[in-house]
Amino acid sequence: MxxxxxxxxxxxxxxxxxxxxxxxxxxxxxxxxxxxxxxxxxxxxxLDNSARQLRLAVTHKASIINMLPEGYALKIKSLDPTGERLRAACGMRWIGGKMQNVTQPLSTVAVDAEEFIKAFDDFKLTETEKAAWLRDHQAIIVGRGTAAIFGWKVGDRISIRSSVPPYTSLEFHIVSTAEHAQDANTNWCHRSYYEEDLKKNIPEATQGMVSFFFVKCGSKADLDFFRVEIDKLFARTIDETKTQDEKAFMNEFITQQFDxxxxxxxxxxxxxxxxxxxxxxxxxxxxxxxxxxxxxxxxxxxxxxxxxxxxxxxxxxxxxxxxxxxxxxxxxxxxxxxxxxxxxxxxxxxxxxxxxxxxxxxxxxxxxxxxxxxxxxxxxxxxxxxxxxxxx
Amino acid sequence: MSAADIVATSVRKVYHKDRIEIPVLDGLSLKIDAGEFVVLMGPSGSGKSTLLHLIGGLDSPTSGSIRVGEYNLERMTERELTAWRSRHVGFIFQMYHLVPVLTAAQNVELPLLLFKMSSAERRERVATALKVVGLADRTDHRPNQLSGGQEQRVAIARAIVTDPDVILADEPTGDLDAKTSEEILALLNLLNSEFNKTILMVTHDPRAASHGQRVVHLEKGVLEREERNPARPAMAAS
Structure with a gap:
């Protein structure tokens, strides 16, 4: 050398x-x-994947923690009676979740079951999965990453305690592990099931409220159009809205969480x-x-x-x-x-x-x-x- | 390479410390013949080492001139002086200054990196230099595996491996015992007599000085007196 x-x-x-x-x-x-x-x-x-999905996220104008009435879904859909340009408006409520004896928190969102399938067609659920999801009040679609952690599979019965009132344990039946979803961690359950539980345990609690809506549009032009129209629709009401495309919403959400x-x-x-x-x-x-x-x-x-x-x-x-x-x-x-x-x-x-x-x-x-x-x-x-x- | 003569004319060297002028050499003139072995003696602060450094091109005189062979050092830039040193001067220091992580052979080879030559030629030169200093069997030893005398021999091999005209030794036996000092001085004598190197050595030790052909005494930056050593007459330069 x-x-x-x-x-x-x-x-x-x-x-x-x-x-x-x-x-x-x-x-x-x-x-x-x-x-x-x-x-x-x-x-x-x-975020790029979110941008491709032609979805709008509608939240309360004040902040994401303020709830919106579930009835907004019908009003939003009334902007396009044909259902061609505005194909779905899915109300969602975040309920978090925790497994018994497991410290790791879960991300579970209660959704309007039928609208969810239309709004999130990129999940590419099979017909069997769709049928099971719509048929079963306690159905849950779990993120494949979460399923891998806990060893869950389709057909399993699981129990998740909600992180929001009434903090009860909810029994679910797994109908899909959402193999094609971009988000591999979030679980999706029926909002009606959660509302039922809420009504049973806290009758005085305000029901029929959602955290946000996801609105599926037919094209990019429709996306731009309804982003403005939805906010116009609820302008000067008690619960004014803030509508943005999914990428902007997710970006804002991620930024608020940990930037x-x-x-x-x-x-x-x-x-x-x-x-x-x-x-x-x-x-x-x-x-x-x-x-x-x-x-x-x-x-x-x-x-x-x-x-x-x-x-x-x-x-x-x-x-x-x-x-x-x-x-x-x-x-x-x-x-x-x-x-x-x-x-x-x-x-x-x-x-x-x-x-x-x-x-x-x-x-x-x-x-x-x-x-x-x-x-x-x-x-x-x-x-x-x-x-x-x-x-x- | 043939030996070079050294001519220092009216050399002044002044250092500045805290705005105070400290004259170290005060108009000193000295001539050393090619192939001569001259010893510089004098008390501390008399300017011996400063003169050695000026002749070696490590520093520049405040005024006056120094010529080594055909080179007028005061006219050369620092870059030229560096290049000149690598080819014409071999330094031997009191503390050896070997690179501790390199072997004896690698330390000796170091100055040859400045020359364009094949690795075979480099190896041959290193082997010859180490043989001259009597360390042919210690080539792979690191400095910490050698005695003080052996380290100084490696330093001498490093100084002669480029075949310089002039060898400048700054108290080369200052850190050695009497017996080892004699061996090192005998080696310098050999380089002078057999290889015809011009040697300028600084020392405090009168016994070491007795190995030179001429002893130059400095006092407060001027040449106080010179003594010829009758036991070691000067040889004619080749």
Whole structure:
């Protein structure tokens, strides 16, 4: 092996603990970057799919937690008596849910059964599933990811305690695991069943209210048309509406919940900044430990450029090691182990793309070059005589 | 490579510290013949090491001129001086300054990275240099596996592997015991007598000084006196 490479390798392994810790300090932000990018891409894909579904989401104008009367469904449908341009208006009420002795919360939505099938035709339920869903008051369509976690299958009877009043346990019969639904985690049950339970346990509770409506349109033009018309219809009423397409609604919902893209971007930037500081600290310590060596190299006839390059190369190598490890770790974990099959809220499962790993490695390389700037400049300016005088 | 003579003329060197001028060399003139072994002596602060560094092109004089062979150092840029050093000067330091993570052979090979030559030629030169200093059997040892004397021998091999005209040694025996010092000085004598290298050595040790052909005493930045060593007459330069 060429002496330059031997020298680089020996420099990298000179202080193994320092090298290991610095690699880890660079690797961790790269893991976060790769995972964050995968999550954001997954959310984008989810939203893009929502955009294709020609659905409008109608919520209360004040906020999503304010309820709307279920009667709005008929009024909305009256905007197109033919049912060609406005095909369904499905009232929904979020009831959450919890399994007995399981801490993980569920996402269950009570829906208008018939309208749901029309509004969510992208679920591609079979005729058997549709029939079972419409026939059975206690039918539930479970997300396939949730089904995988709990080992549920079609035909199973399950019990879910609602997270909203009356907080009772509801018995359900699984009729489908929604294999084609974009959302693999949410469960869907009959709203009439929930309303019945509510009436039985809290007779004084306000009934016939929904959290939101999903309105299925016939075309993109219809989508744009009814987005305006629905809000006009309920203008100057007690419960004014806010209508937006499904992508905008989902985006707003995700943003309100955890503002993923923004927070993950901030997290990535902060961790990369920390990695730069850690790597800079390492390279500065290396410089302090070896300035006599750099002075000797200069005395022997190596120019400042050589010493500059030597430090830059070492820093680059150090950060590339961390970057490659940090980029490949989530790739291997999520693409080549069972971890990749674990469902993730909203986005089903994480898909780590090789190009994102390459980006992470490139970022690590940039970190390496930035980290070495200050020590390299110090080495470049190092006065041999002054350095030797300090040592002898 | 043939030996080079050294001519320092009216050299002044002033350092500045906290806006105070500290004159180290004060109009010093010195001539060293090609192939001569000259010893610089003097108390601390007399300017010995500074003169050595100026002659080695590691620093520039405040005024005056220094010529080594055909090169006028004061006219050269830092880049030119660096390139010149790699080809014409071999340095030996008191603390050896070997790269601790490289073996003896790799330390000696290091300056050859600045030369365009095949790896076979490099290996041959390294083997020759280590043989000259008597360490042919220690090529794969790292500095921490060598004694102080052996480390200095490796440093000498590193200094001569490029076949320089001039060897500048700054207290090369300062960190060694008497017996090892004698061995190192004998080696420098060999480089001077057999390989015709011009050697300028700084030392405090009168016994070490007795190995030179001429001893130059500095005092407060000026040449105080010179002594010829009758036991070691100067040879004609080749």
């Amino acid at each position: 060429h002496l330059r490479l031997i020298y680089l390798y020996r420099n990298l392994t000179r202080n193994k603990q320092r090298t290991l810790l610095t690699c880890a300090a660079v690797a961790l932000p790269m893991v976060i970057y790769v995972l964050s990018t995968a999550v954001v891409s997954g959310v984008d894909a989810f 993923l893209p923004r927070n993950l971007t901030i997290l990535s930037i902060v961790t990369v900044f920390v990695a730069v500081m850690a790597a800079t600290n390492t390279m500065s310590m290396n410089f302090r430990d070896r300035f006599n060596e750099y002075a000797t190299l200069k005395a022997l006839g190596f120019g400042g450029g050589y010493v500059f390059t030597l430090i830059q190369t070492e820093s680059l190598g150090l950060c590339l090691l961390g970057g490659i490890f940090g980029a490949l770790m989530p790739y291997v974990a999520f693409m080549h182990t069972p971890l990749g099959r674990v469902p993730v809220p909203v986005i089903q499962h994480l898909e780590i793309r090789p190009i994102v790993c390459l980006h992470a490695i490139a970022i690590a390389a940039v970190i390496g070059l930035i980290a070495a700037v200050w020590p390299s400049v110090l080495a470049l300016r190092l006065k041999v005589v002054a350095a030797l005088r300090n040592l002898e």
